[in-house]
Amino acid sequence: MIYFDNAATTAPFKEALQTYMMTSERYFYNTASIHQSGKDAARLLEAARGQILDLMDLKNYDLVFTSSATESNNIALQSMLRRKKPFGKTILTSELEHPSIVNVLEEMKQDGFTVKYIKTTESGTVDLSHLRTLMDSDVVFVTVMAVNNIIGSVQPIQDIILILQDYPKVHFHVDATQAIGKADIDYNGADTMSISAHKFNGVKGAGGLFVRDLATLKPVQYGGGHEYNVRSGTVNLPAIAAMAKALRLTLSEARLVNQRLKDYNLKIRAAVKDLKAVYVQPKDAPYIVNVSFIGAKGEVVVNALSKRGIAVSTTSACASKLATLNETLLALHNSDEVIEGSIRISMGRTTSEEDVEQLITALKEVYEELGDVLK
Numbered sequence: 001m002i003y004f005d006n007a008a009t010t011a012p013f014k015e016a017l018q019t020y021m022m023t024s025e026r027y028f029y030n031t032a033s034i035h036q037s038g039k040d041a042a043r044l045l046e047a048a049r050g051q052i053l054d055l056m057d058l059k060n061y062d063l064v065f066t067s068s069a070t071e072s073n074n075i076a077l078q079s080m081l082r083r084k085k086p087f088g089k090t091i092l093t094s095e096l097e098h099p100s101i102v103n104v105l106e107e108m109k110q111d112g113f114t115v116k117y118i119k120t121t122e123s124g125t126v127d128l129s130h131l132r133t134l135m136d137s138d139v140v141f142v143t144v145m146a147v148n149n150i151i152g153s154v155q156p157i158q159d160i161i162l163i164l165q166d167y168p169k170v171h172f173h174v175d176a177t178q179a180i181g182k183a184d185i186d187y188n189g190a191d192t193m194s195i196s197a198h199k200f201n202g203v204k205g206a207g208g209l210f211v212r213d214l215a216t217l218k219p220v221q222y223g224g225g226h227e228y229n230v231r232s233g234t235v236n237l238p239a240i241a242a243m244a245k246a247l248r249l250t251l252s253e254a255r256l257v258n259q260r261l262k263d264y265n266l267k268i269r270a271a272v273k274d275l276k277a278v279y280v281q282p283k284d285a286p287y288i289v290n291v292s293f294i295g296a297k298g299e300v301v302v303n304a305l306s307k308r309g310i311a312v313s314t315t316s317a318c319a320s321k322l323a324t325l326n327e328t329l330l331a332l333h334n335s336d337e338v339i340e341g342s343i344r345i346s347m348g349r350t351t352s353e354e355d356v357e358q359l360i361t362a363l364k365e366v367y368e369e370l371g372d373v374l375k
């Protein structure tokens with residue numbers, strides 16, 4: 001199978017798998033145990049934490065290890081909002097967020113919060129002037145993703161931080177799950193930030209929540225309090241050690257990989273440009289190309305490509321269960337037909353020129369096969 005679904009998950013680096021295996025064998029101990037082996041495991045955990053904070057250049061932050069970005073987002077949103085309630089009830093977010101943000105905010109509405117959506121520009125970024133107009137004394141929380149998982153648009157995180165500097169009681173959360181190695185973003189100034197190892201060629205089961213002031217967080221699940229009394233449960237040391245390894249490798253090769261993916265991105269765009277039914281979404285981070293077969297259903301295109309040995313995703317795969325059409329594409333004012341016929345092609349570090357050639361051939365074949373269905 002030729003894999004073009006790297007925004008869903010990525011293949012682990014061999015080195016990350018080796019780290020996982022080695023840590024599982026030699027450091028399987030519980031980091032909370034006070035015997036020597038437990039202490040050795042705890043030392044490894046702290047080394048991984050220090051490395052990740054250094055690599056992300058977030059020296060004044062703490063890092064809470066979690067199981068996934070979904071968990072990190074939930075901890076940041078649920079715990080902060082509980083604390084913020086006496087100070088204001090308005091939450092601002094973009095129209096582009098992942099369900100692990102959107103569905104928490106929907107739940108928060110039941111608790112009396114008001115959620116307002118910052119408008120989206122044509123290039124798929126938050127409209128900063130609209131953000132400015134939404135800011136008032138009732139706003140206590142702003143949450144915006146760093147890179148969008150549907151079209152790859154990169155959000156102006158530092159510009160948002162600058163605007164929020166005038167509102168010290170506002171907590172700013174960034175979901176950076178899709179951004180690691182894809183966009184060079186400075187997160188300093190954000191209050192909390194989420195990452196997930198399996199999106200940057202680590203193994204599944206490890207995520208992180210970077211925190212500027214640990215004292216502001218409360219647990220959302222109670223237990224032994226392993227991670228700074230914020231997150232309980234025996235830590236997944238092998239996956240965390242592998243995450244540190246994967247992060248180092250990802251960042252060290254990012255410039256070269258992105259240059260290559262940019263060329264491939266342009267190649268795919270050029271190849272579909274002349275097909276009348278195909279509409280290509282705006283983009284920033286080069287690893288994603290979103291293409292619509294107008295008149296067809298995205299699932300049909302995904303299945304037709306799958307039969308040819310190519311894995312892509314429908315744009316709805318990650319859509320919130322509350323929505324029938326993908327919110328990101330809706331925010332960009334696409335017609336229902338464009339959204340229904342869209343597929344997401346997402347490349348990664350192992351994508352080769354030959355893979356791209358085969359994808360282009362298959363896209364053209366599927367286009368022909370769909371024939372009259374297309375508009």
Ligand code: PMP
Pocket residue numbers: 007008067068069070071098100145147148149175177178195196197207318
């Ligand atoms: N946020 C974004 C932007 C994502 O793309 C994803 C994964 N699809 C998540 C959060 C959730 O990540 P995880 O799989 O680690 O829970």
